[in-house]
Amino acid sequence: MANRLPKEISDFMEKYGVRSDEVWPVPGGKAYAVKHKALERIAVAQKITFERPAVIGCDLSEKSMVVCVFGKMGDREEWTFGEANPANNKNQYFAAMTEKRAKDRVILKLLSAHGDLYSEDEAEDFKRAPAADDEGIPRASGVQVLTVDAQRPIFSELEREMLNSGTVEELKRWKLMAKERASRLSDSWRKVLSDRYLEYLRTLEKREADEYIERMTG
Incomplete structure (x- = not known):
């Protein structure tokens, strides 16, 4: 280029x-x-x-x-x-x-x-x-999807880890680390997790924006 x-x-x-x-x-x-x-x-x-x-x-x-x-x-x-x-x-x-x-x-x-x-x-x-999958949690190639019963504890673990992220930066780091495990979920479960990720991301962004405004105008 x-x-x-x-x-x-x-x-x-x-x-x-x-x-x-x-x-x-x-x-x-x-x-x-x-x-x-x-x-x-x-x-x-x-x-x-x-x-x-x-x-x-x-x-x-x-x-x-x-x-x-x-x-x-x-x-x-x-x-x-x-x-x-x-x-x-x-x-x-x-x-x-x-x-x-x-x-x-x-x-x-x-x-x-x-x-x-x-x-x-x-x-x-x-x-x-952005790339098409930048908004949610992309699937890693070559990872086999587990059975429904095996997916439940992985989904719960990923959601718990996600909600423990206290900042936007922490949440985005979690997304990268969670990619392979999330790929063991079915498309429908991974979409639910991605939707919750985006919702929580917006929440953290708004909180950080409000805190920033307080610092700038307080």
């Missing part, structure tokens, strides 16, 4: 160690998106620091927020806004999205790349489409 990219994009990737799967063209093909995690990694490597975001506006009932973020890399400083509202954000954790957008813009400005590159979180349609 890198040899088909514009020179300024491929130079950026080589200079900051960005992988080919972390950059892709956005709709229209005139600009490129870069993964948020890649920008976070670069920010650490380049010793980019941020001041506490200034909350410009926040309406919890409307799920909208605007913040101003200031960043510094060496002697260079940049600032910009981040915003999220129902018109440009589908995630319920809108405050976290507001900060991510602002910080990513500042990082790209400090790296003199904003305009050529945009964060994947800049707009909803900038996201790379």
